[in-house]
Amino acid sequence: MLPASDVIALSRLQFGLTALYHFLFVPLTLGLSTLLGIMETVYFISKRPIWCEMTKYWGLLFGINVAMGVATGVTLEFQFGTNWSYYSHYVGDVFGTPLAIEGLMAFFLEATFIGIFFFGWDRLSKGAHLIVTWMLAAGASFSALWILVANGWMQNPLGAHFNYHTMRMELHDFYSVLFNEVAQAKFVHTISAGYVTGSMFILSVSAYFLLCGRNLAFAKRSIVVAAAFGLASALCVVVLGDESGYLAGLNQKMKIAAIEGMWDTEPAPAGLTVIGFPDQNEHVTRYTIKIPYLLGLIATRSIHQPVYGIFDLVDQARDRIKSGMQAYGALDQLIKNPNNKRAATVLDANQANIGYGFLLQRFTNDVTGATEKQIQDAAWYTVPDVFTLFWTFRVMVGCGFYFIVLFTVAYYLAVRRRISTNRWFLWIALFSLPLPWLAAEMGWIVAEYGRQPWVVDGLLPTFMGASSLAVSDVWISLSGFILFYTALAVVEIYLMVKYIRLGPDQYARH
């Protein structure tokens, strides 16, 4: 019996909100920790105190941010158990391992060295403190690596098989989980997005100092670091985002089709839709503007292979559902009698599609005897929300190209030593501050909302992963999180603004 649909909807909302909230703090932590390492390295080599001052001041803002990142991350780990207990049972054998290794390898590193980063300035030699700072940055990056290995497995589940004795996925090949191409592409894409966020933060705040005419030497040096690092990272984000797109073209064809609002399969090479208005009910995308050939090149790296449209993919899903029904029926017999050899053979043959059998549970109680209509409904259920994906993706990519332009200009002005006089550019830089966060949140939506209706792609539907909880309990926790998180957001923004206003010239005396 499946959990009540209210419980599923609320659990999804709760996880989505808390994950998006957590992801407000993560990119800045990733980016700033590395930038702190760079600044302190310059200090270590040049011995000029201003670089030490820079490390300390940006480190202070980093500290305000990282406290929230740590606090909100634990929430997500807890929710796998509290709200997604069937998911935890079903994939814990595979999914739990990267999380545990993340704890061993990354959390300890980050948490142990963050204390001494702040408390250790007077107690450690310059070299030792530099190592501490880089350890901190390494901790943040390892953390991103392992969580994205876990997430990459949800997008492209390799190296595991279904075991009917234990009713779950079991790991048999860790190598392919770790070196999952999707995970690797996601890791570099996410981490360079973090670098862009950190660079933008430093660029915008420094622009603010220049506009106020304060901390000029401090701000100019910060801008040089931010512009150079930001430009390199922004280029990385776009190039590696393209890599993600290519891999999604191999593994998650439905996601690509939805992002493109592409209903019919186009003859190769497919064109890229720049703007359009997808309509999920009518199965059309209106008012499109297209660039010919481009999508085919991105998604298949060739001019011969077609990019499949949603109609064709739904047809493929229907075939997989029919195979999944057989697997489901065989599993039913195996639960009653684990020694049924014939059923084991059937399950083995259709194992890859058992998730599609589970999908039917939403439409009928009698999965093995489902009607054509129910199968058709379930096949259409595999299509994610096309309109949302289409537009979130475009906002993200638009931001990405904008960052390249912005950082190029910033870098040019900075090396020409003209940045402090270009007030129009400083205003633009200041007001661009929210954009990396916007892009990151949109990216999260494309990746995770675009995976729906699956929690593990093709293996486990999201509705099956939820815990069988009381609706009232989930309401209580959801309102608790909203209250708590709103209060914390107010405090954190207040502190950030206060310390940015104080600036490096005044905070030390404060």
Next chain:
Amino acid sequence: MGFAVTDGFDLGAAILFPLVAKNETERRIVLNAIGPFWEGNQVWIILGAGAIFAAWPYVYAVAFSGFYLLMLLLLLTMGISRPVSFKYRDKLPSLYWRRFWDRIVFIGGIFPAVIIGILVGNVLLGAPFHFDDTLRIYYTGSFWDLFQPFAWWCGLTSLVMLVMHGGLYLAIKTEHPIRSRAIFWSRWAAFALIICFAVGGVWIAFIMGYSIVGTVDPFAYSNPLHKEVTTMIGGWLENYSRYPLSMMIPALGLLGACSVVIIAHYSRCAFICSSLSMIGVIGTVGVSMFPFILPSTDDLQSSLLVWDASSGRFTLLLMLFAVIVFLPIILLYTSWVYYALRGKVHDQY
């Protein structure tokens, strides 16, 4: 265990915080004593949860979804408020601001200490859950059922144990007058722990314990439904009559606490005794219940054992390998940080 011994002291110190620190300077000293370390320590509990997830997914799924609201409370106090309170308290000079975060520091210490105890109490009592044949979990208890007298008693035991430990840590890291107050409280807490633990030991003879009928093949597929379980009043004491040597573990808990009462002034030695005592107390729960991790009151067969709630063999080996590689590295750099920040915490610092 790692969590208890390390994070134990800063939770305890946070609880003692309003008792030992009487003015702003003293408060700052206490917080600076915990400041650089609490975060690394807190990772033990996150890692503990992660390790349960990877090694016993069934336990993770049942305990977290079953004890839903209690877990939420633990998360909000320990996981969210605590980190923020340590980081944000000194960010503004306002007195109200600091008083506010002082309260949160205290709440972030006392709530987790008691909640973890209550959770352990409920694990000993057993939880009302069962599986269906697809191994979906159904939890049939309510939030208020978690607060039975025995669970409260475990909460109290956990509280005094952590206070004892935290007090000794502060005694090492600070000077008079904070040191004297910390020793005073820690001695009382050790005394209370002896009583709590002893009474708990008697009490457990009167609650339902569980045991397995026949034998379970530890290498079979991890499916909790393939065994038979029976219950007996006082069943949690059976392991001790079967393996008399295991009596050493509760004895360690008691002796450690006794030595703390006697030698609390030699705070370093006492801190080691207190660590041993905690290992004894927590170990006692493990020894009493073995091989059960989480018994079910609803459907005896659904009870989770060390073997049948575990991950597959490959995952477990992988985890073992990861621990063997990373644990020494962690211990190495953690000790380096403690070494670098050694010595008493003063006002100037």
